[in-house]
Amino acid sequence: MRPEAGAWDVVVVGAGPAGLLAAGRAAMLGARVLLLEKMEKPARKLRITGKGRANITNMKALEEQLREIQPEPRFLRQAFQAFFNRDLIALLEGQGVATKVERGDRVFPASDLAWDVADALVAWATGQGVEILPHARVERLVIHEGLFTGLVAARKASRTPLEIEARCGILATGGQSYPATGSTGDGYRFAEATGHRIEALRPSLVRIETRPAQVGAQGLTLKNVNLTLWIDGRKQASEFGEAEFTAKGLAGASVLRLSRKIVDAMAAGRKVELTLDLKPALDPAKLEARLLRDLEAHPGGTCTALLRSLLPAPLVAVFCERLGLSPSAPAAQLQGSKRKQLLGLLKELRFVVTGHGGWEEAIVTAGGVSLQDIDPRTMGSRKIGNLYFAGEVLDLDANTGGYNLQIAFSTGWLAGEAAARKALAIQGPPLG
Ligand SMILES: Cc1cc2nc3c(=O)[nH]c(=O)nc-3n(C[C@H](O)[C@H](O)[C@H](O)COP(=O)(O)OP(=O)(O)OC[C@H]3O[C@@H](n4cnc5c(N)ncnc54)[C@H](O)[C@@H]3O)c2cc1C
Structure with a gap:
């Protein structure tokens, strides 16, 4: 980590598609961003999506995509408006990853390699200035007088816990299906411990x-x-x-x-x-x-x-x-x-x-952090003013077709933008 780090503007938990987009977008706006990932490599799950080919999004229009999402599709309107399928394709093309559209308007990398998408997103985020710390498992959030002040993480090779201070936090810990990829439901525990309601968790797409x-x-x-x-x-x-x-x-x-x-x-x-x-x-x-x-x-x-x-x-x-x-x-x-x-x-x-x-084989988790507790304009918590959520940890899931990854990318982008705005006190109209 940077020696001058002290307090970060934004700390993001989980380097899946949601966390990478959140961290990269926040850094793009000038925030100093730390992204913690408990596994050795970021985006383990993304690397196995679509049978190793990653169905990253879908070319259907916004309203049509919303119909594929449960339980509250309207919740995603602002996130999709902020960052949608064409934005993702442009971002990947900027990193040298071409895409193609297949049957059912599903979008894949032209190489048919999910791995290329994961590597491109990691390169994009670090290119924006994000510091990624692998092998760092977040154990708890620190809340002081109703605000998020930082978190405590365990590092693989160290007995001393890592204490990190930050102005804003983003939880992008994923669901609890396919736990071998790192998503073991930690985010639900952090959310519950900080006063958020968790809608019943069920394996889905199974x-x-x-x-x-x-x-x-x-x-x-x-x-x-x-x-x-x-x-x-x-x-x-x-x-x-x-x-x-x-x-x-x-x-x-x-x-x-x-x-x-x-x-x-x-x-x-x-x-x-x-x-x-x-x-x-x-x-x-x-x-x-x-x-x-x-x-x-x-x-x-x-x-x-x-x-x-x-x-x-x-x-x-x-x-x-x-x-x-x-x-x-x-x-x-x-x-x-x-x-x-x-x-x-x-x-x-x-x-x-x-x-x-069961959980070992379900493609997504239905249920999660209640949308009642989240502001759809920012992905910010209604309970803790400077805490944000993105991706599958939220009570959102979709059919097959690339929609689940688009949810992660869009909510990640919006959460990163809102957290950076808050941390840097950026006011005003939408940012470029
Ligand atoms: C086999 C399979 C195939 C799929 N195929 C597709 C597909 O083709 N198209 C599609 O749209 N969707 C697909 N999905 C679903 C899609 O992969 C997920 O919806 C998406 O990855 C969710 O992104 P996320 O960033 O929210 O969570 P994740 O991708 O799960 O990332 C969360 C990250 O957080 C990390 N983390 C968790 N807890 C901690 C902690 N305490 N400290 C630090 N880090 C932590 C995890 O290690 C993980 O890297 C598939 C899923 C599976 C299992």
Whole structure:
């Protein structure tokens, strides 16, 4: 650290996407900024996002992106207005990282390497003058007469705790999913200890366990299927896209998108079911006509041969079992009520939801620091005037598609700007 440091203008806890943007923006405005990270390297989680490719944002318009966010999308309007998808792309391009847009308006680095994005953000922040201290685990915040005055951190190679004074603090400690990346929920404890309300924490964007689990189809990914969620027998939502069979149930993009509602319904003790429409492009009448044609065309065939013309191979045994037919039975047995049953299975393959993946594997944390306690214009705490929050530590989460990272970048930028303004007493209109 700089010898003259003494008191910093802004200290940021957590060098993930939110913390890096917060620290860099505050330094850009002239603040002396210290960024503490408990892991050896900054942005561990960012480096594994998007299966190592980092879906960093989405090109959808602001209002459309807000629709992907829960529980309070309007809370993010000012943060998105301050720093949005094009600002992020320009920042990265300024660091030599080109980007590309893929299906669903999702933005990735052109290199397909999340690592490039993480390194570019670290270089950008240090280029603004941010001092990054790795292996520094913040243990508690120091509050004096209702204001944040600094914090206490433990360093890996030292027994003596590090006491840091600062005019403003920003908590960007992330959620509590994927704890191996460093986000172990510390920020929630700091927030609670300083009088903030924490909304119940739940794993989200997570795989689902079902009965039956269809072990025989494990590893099969279906594209262009429709998945419908039923809670207490009532249809709640449908998602079109990919579904994957796993050892214990279902995963894949459409399952992840429904998982938030599923986790909440299960926590409330409600009956949760999923149905899979394997032929969403065909209505029941068209599907029945197709089935009758297939039966006529193969009068002497087996059930397996007929089902194979309708289904991927791993699902044939699953269907025979659910229909109560031997795979070698003649296809002619698929007449009358059996044909109706088959049609029902193709349009509504039903699963009872029995559980979901845990914190080790959830992509995001739902719940967190209550938005009631945060000013959306600044990300500042309504409880402690010079304390700010950014990123997943807040009670905000989104669908897959690059929105979660955009939340981190936008709230980080706004928190950094507001903290620098406060620390340096900068007045007036928006800053460039
Ligand atoms: C496998 C996976 C894939 C994902 N893919 C995508 C994707 O493609 N697109 C997308 O938009 N989102 C994706 N996400 C979600 C996204 O990564 C997170 O929402 C985002 O990283 C949150 O940013 P953050 O800065 O708030 O928190 P984090 O990235 O979690 O960073 C928090 C940092 O704080 C540090 N920290 C915590 N406690 C302390 C402490 N006490 N002292 C010091 N430092 C501390 C942590 O070590 C960590 O580095 C993915 C998540 C996972 C797990």
